[in-house]
Amino acid sequence: MNRASIHLKDPRALYTTICDIAVTSSGATMAWVGLRDKDLIVPVAWSESARRYVEGLEIRVPEAGGEQGGGPTALAFVRGAPYICNDYLADDCTKPWRAHADAFGVKSAAAFPIFRRGQAVGALNLYFDQAGAFDDEQVALIEQMVEDLCFALENLDREEGRICAERLAQERQLQLSSIVETALDAIITVNARFEVVVFNRAAAQMFGVAPEDAIGQPLDRFVPVEYRAGHHQRMVGFAAKGEVSRFMGRPRELQGQRANGEVFPMEASISRSGEGDGLLMTVTARDVTQLRQAERAQLASAAAEAANSAKTQFLSQISHELRTPLNAVLGFAQLMRADTRDPLAPRHQAQIDLVLQAGEHLRTLIDEMLDVSRIESGRMAIDARDFDLCALLRSVLSISQPQASRYKVRLEEAFSPACRFQLHTDPDRLRQVLLNLVSNAIKYNRPGGWVRLELVRDEAFIHILVRDNGLGMTEQQKAQLFQPFNRLGRENTGVEGTGIGLVLVQQLVTLMGGDLAVDSEPDRGTCVRVALPATDIRPPGYPPGQRPTGAPASSSHVAHPVGTVLYIEDNPTNATIVEQVLTRWPEIRLVVAPDGASGLERARDLQPDVILLDMQLPDMAGLDVLRRLKADPATRNLVVIALSASAVTEDVATAREVGAVDYWTKPIDFERFLEGMRKVLPS
Structure with a gap:
């Protein structure tokens, strides 16, 4: 039986073998093995002579705690001890099976429990054709055979457990390898000599080194030269302490070095397993180059935003401080000019006009600088609403007429008197844009010249054109047109200006979702095109007595206010x-x-x-x-x-x-x- 237990790896083959050995060595006429299946003991192996005997054989296991109705097989199973029946035909427990046994010449029988994993799982049954066949020596021999069988079953279980454990370990290793290979972070494992034994795909991509070239290399290869001594010292300390150190057990920013020599920032943490020569240390690292760049960009953006906010606040305060005395200058100048009881002499009147022009110039400069600052800091809001564009254009021409008269420039309205295009944007900001453009067209013109407002509509945009036949610009001047405070060489011409008006115009048009284009030729004039998204419908008629937005109010007031x-x-x-x-x-x-x-x-x-x-x-x-x-x-x-x-x-x-x-x-x-x-x- 011992030899069979070494070579046989299948329990059923062992059961068949013990049946054959029992018949051969003990002189039994039949032998079979039954295993419990729910509440029955079912034959699973037998000697050739017992084949017909076990056909249709049904042995029920007694209920827990009882032996009633159990034959030798069931009683051996329940008791966990051999049941010897030397006179089969006279034993009370064999009564249900006597006729069946007598047909096969059974005179004595015995059942020996089979144990597996510490509990009875079945029984070996032997039959003799003579009564009294089971003496002590025979029983001891069969018990030894069953003990050898149980030992063989335990060996099979142990081997099966070992194979299962190895299979699970292999599966876990494959899973771990798959996880390591597909991990987004670089994973590098080194042995007690700090040689690389695991180098995943992410590590290969991060350092620019193929895994096969990295295996066996010292970990210091991936650290810049100037940091290697300190890094190696920390690794030695981590390996020796046997505990997570303050620096190496949590993510820490380090410097890595790629194969091409590039040094980059990375966050890394380390863990350990094993001891002595079996020590393994695993480093998990992440390239944080883009993260640091994003952080620097965010800090720069925050700093720029703070600077813009501070600048806007400063300009707002300066604007207030400048407007207060400027109010006195312009206010009293206007009072002196309007005084009819004590009018100024013509010479003084001209001087007051110059004071007012200079004051208005200063106010324009303050307003434009503040508006530019608001736009740059993202604090300029657009109040979009529907309005009559043609009425707004006429108001721009009306407001600009005094300046045009002063420069002896003719203003022309090149759109139909019945024109009533509807536009959806900020009318105040659009008026500000057009007043600036018309003012420039007037100032940089010549006596007898003209400035024309035109209106063109296509499917997507309404184009407002401010065209003049004035001085025009060279290509070099056009290239510098939107540079703040650059007056394109005309700062010495005596024409007032700030150099930021067009900068503001461009930003406002962009803020309104439009586009600005400039076409100009020296001595032939300039055309500035403002394109804004069109509205599909025209405005309805206005109720009687209601003025469209942007239209000038009637000045016919007879009675004075009270x-x-x-x-x-x-x-x-x-x-x-x-x-x-x-x-x-x-x-x-x-x-x-x-x-x-x-x-x-x-x-x-x-x-x-x-x-x-x-x-x-x-x-x-x-x-x-x-x-x-x-x-x-x-x-x-x-x-x-x-x-x-x-x-x-x-x-x-x-x-x-x-x-x-x-x-x-x-x-x-x-x-x-x-x-x-x-x-x-x-x-």
């Missing part, structure tokens, strides 16, 4: 200018409050027709005054107009949101100021 105006202003100069402007309307009463608290009190007491509110007061912000006015039932319905030296878009929008009906900026333009006051005062 009423009370409260001006909340701490600057006496600004208050004096407004007081002097309003003296032309004798039935207007002006009351000045020097701070917010007194302004709130006077508003409740006077119930003025209009409140002019400065936005920077000594005791509180103008917005706080406005909020209190709108929160008080006694003043919430009063007309409030913000009048401030701050032209910041956010300030304008916030004031209107809080409740101001309009927002006017200083320096005050008398004509626009008076026109605005006419609209809000009773007549």
Whole structure:
């Protein structure tokens, strides 16, 4: 049996072999092995002589804890001990099978339990044709045979377990190899001598070295020369300590070196397994070149944004500080020019005109610098809405007419008088763009020249053309056209200008989703084309008496305004200018409050027709005054107009949101100021 257990690897073959040996060595007439299958013991192997005996044989296992109805096989299985039956025909437990056994000449029988993995799984059954065949020696011999069988089964189980474990290990190794090979991070394993034993595909791509060339190489090969000593020292320390060190056990930024010598930043962590010569250390590394570049770009962007914000804030503050004294300069200059009771001499009148021109030039410079700064910092908002484009073009020509008359340039309207194209964009910003372009066309023209506004529409765009027959530009000048503060060599011609107007125009057109193109020839003139996305429909007719956006208002006012105006202003100069402007309307009463608290009190007491509110007061912000006015039932319905030296878009929008009906900026333009006051005062 021992020899069979060495060579046979199949349990059923072992069962058949023990049956044959039992018959041969013990003189038994039949032998068979049955294994438990649910509540039955089923024959699975037999000697040739027992083939017919086991056909249809059914042996039921007694219920747990009982032996009732069990034959020798079942009792040996349940008891876990041999059951010897030396007189088969007389034994009480054989009664159900006596007739079947007698047909095969059975006189004695025995059943020996078979154990596997520590529990009974079946039984070996032997039959003799004579009674009393099982003496002690015979039983001991058969027990030894069964013990050898059980030992062989245990060996098979151990071998099966080993094979299964090896198969699982191989599968895990294949899975691990697949994971390592397909990992996005570089994975490098080194042995106790710091030689590479694993070098995955990501590592090959990161370092530019084929895996077969990396295996067996020292890890230091992939570290720049200047860092190798320190890196090697840390690796030695990590290998010796047997624990995760502070530096090497978590991701840390290191420097790697590719095969071409390029040094790059990487994050790496290391783990270990095994001890002594079997020590393995695995490095997981990631190229963070793009990440660091993105971080630097983000920091640069944040720094640029902060710088832009600081610049805008600085320019806004400077704008306010410049507008306040400029309001006095332009305000008193306008008062002197408009004084009919004590008129200026012609020579002084010309000088005042120069002061006003210079002041307007300075105001334009302040406004344009602030607008450019807003656009660059992303704080310029576009308020898109539908409006009548042709009406806006006519208003641009109307506003530009005084300048054209001064330069002796003719303005022409080259589109149909019935034209009423609808456009959806910001009309205020478009008017700003066109006023700038028309102003340039007038200034850089010649006496007797012309400036023409044209309108062309195609399927996708409306093209507004500002064409003139003025000085024109060379190719070199056109190449420098949108450089800030570059006046293209005309700064010494006596023509006023800032050099940033066209820069602002280009940025505004882009912000509105349009395109700007310039065509020019020296001494033949210039054509600037503004292309904006078209709107498919034309505007409906306006209700009677309603003006389209951008159309100039009628100036036919017969009666002078009347009423009370409260001006909340701490600057006496600004208050004096407004007081002097309003003296032309004798039935207007002006009351000045020097701070917010007194302004709130006077508003409740006077119930003025209009409140002019400065936005920077000594005791509180103008917005706080406005909020209190709108929160008080006694003043919430009063007309409030913000009048401030701050032209910041956010300030304008916030004031209107809080409740101001309009927002006017200083320096005050008398004509626009008076026109605005006419609209809000009773007549």
